[in-house]
Amino acid sequence: MSINVSVQANGPLASVTLRGTLDSMSQSMLKQQLEPVLANAAVNQIRLDFSGVQSMEAASAGMLMMLSHTAKSRNKAVGIVNANPSVLALMHKANLGKVLTIQ
């Protein structure tokens, strides 16, 4: 129901650490927090650390797809790391790997 987002920008790399549940209610908070990152011309790579994400819902997967598309249009690549097995399974089911990098 809630998500904590911390952003660290270090030159061209922005590391975004997420903790909590990514669902239809918390997705807007993530989106808000990522807006300055997307607007930062110095950043060309956004790394979303999902190690603290307990679960993710379909609408959030949709939000990540749109985020990736926006990032691409601004010459930024989006990657997801450290997702737990259940979140990873949902990402694969949603074919998220076709639009962003999942490690």
Added chain:
Amino acid sequence: MPSIRARIWNGRPLPCEHDTLPIARIGTVQPHGVMMVVVPETGCVEHVSANVEEILGVPARAVLGQQPTMAFQDPESVRRLQDILRPGRRFFENPTPLQARGRAFEAICHLRDGRLFIEIEPYVTAEHDYQTMVSAAVDAISRQTTVQGLYAAAARMMHFVTRYDRVKLYKFLSHGHGVVVAEQHAPDSKLPGSFLGYHFSASDVPEAAKEILLTGKTRQKPTQRGSVPLLMRGPDGEPTESGPRIDMTDCWLRGIHPCDNGYNNNLGVGSNIIFPVCLDDSLWGLFVVHNKDEKFLNYDSRAVIEQLTMMFASRLVELEAGEARIEERQRLAQQMVATVEAAQAMLSSTPNLRGDHGNSIRLHAMHAMSRHVAALAPTYVSATGLDRAVAGNPEDRFSFDLLRLADADGAAVLRAGPGGHVHLIGATPDALAVRGLAALFGSRLPAFEEGEGRVFATDALGDFAPLTPDLIAVASGLLAAPIGNRGDMILWFRKERVIDAIWAGRPPSVAELNSEKMFRPRDDFAAHRAPLAGASRPWLESEVLLAAQFAVAVSQAWQGTRRDGAEPMPPPEAAPVVYADPALEPDGMGARSGRAFTMLPGAAAAGPWAAAS
């Protein structure tokens, strides 16, 4: 932790004879593709569909117990299948291109219940490549600024990707019924009939099918030609039907029930696809795509459409919240909580005011505060006439704001304990009925869970408790949030909304729902006018979340835990009663009547919103 959606209980569909159809374990496979179920540890085929010989040229008897590679001669296909069979694989980059008998196929793989499912479908080209389709979808979805515009754009995009004759966007309503909220036709559509605005009965989607749709699984039925059995090796070594052994929830090729085929035939549909729109733990609606003739979409096109539905869901939540002015209501809630906090802090800091008639300035301030927070402060009554208690007047700003916060028709604040009372605002049941409803939590209504999101919402209260018609009219919609753990509660109400609905065919009666008729495909889709009653406007997740957060904030304000250094408030039942002067202006911090005010401890409130027990 469950999502806020799990706290929203929409009206339940009436039980239907076909609800328990074994749809996931149907034991059959659609005829256009081959399914192999493999034991990962051995890499050998345990089940295979009976059409394997027709499509791949190898009899089922020869495939069972062997590796899937034996059905392919093309070296590259064999290598790719060996990679799929590599021990320890959990995820697959679908689809995998294969060749057999000079034809191109795609393998789509997934794991379930310790088995590897390999679905081999014929490959067909799409009108657009994946990147073109997904870019167009993202652009179309993200550009929308209204919910209705989003509906229309999504239906257009579905047609852009599928090129089917007709796309319907179907939204579920209370009691499992649904309504077509958007429709897109191909310019040369062979299915020109429109269902836009038509309602469909809940019984059209069996509960077992909804369970599968809730997993987000898209359903493609390229042909209505029936299904073929899934086979396994029998005791004598010969292939025998697998029956219900295999759960095909995640399979594209899962067989079709004859009733489903008949339904589509009666609609004049030769091929269809169903894409569920899932919002957290619930099924919001479906994209239903129809084609007059048989038609098949390749995997990438289906992947784009699945992604489109997810983007649709994401954007829908944003736009619904925008149209419901949730941000504005969040600010309103913050202001209201700040008012309650200020009043509580003032009451906490003036314990010696009792009987102190000289401290009129502070008392006036307290009075003004309490006037605004009457519902949410300790017990509050008017000094000069209990029947004029201002908190209950519709013009009272705080009361009005409490309704605005949840976009409700009425609200009740229930205070438990010896000094308890029920404060009613707007259109509500009477105080006794409100107490009765509150008492249902933990029995007919679920108990409030601990942790985040202690809240309950329904748009069809009558499904959970036997209500009189009067109660259904005023309280079909209930949103309840506890304040603390003492039994205090805020309840918001929405009136019943009776829809003058046009149905696609007459909805079945209760007797018909419980008859064999439900196993025969429906053949009546003619317009039928009948009211849809028993439910209110639905509560949005963002509204329910806001109510839960507001109740938590009020609870913390009452306890004095929200302000650093603030003293905790006394228990609510022991809190002081503020006698207010009704002559003061609603915002009357500065208004003075010159009357004396008296605080009395522990007195129960009376009047129209006073104690009902």
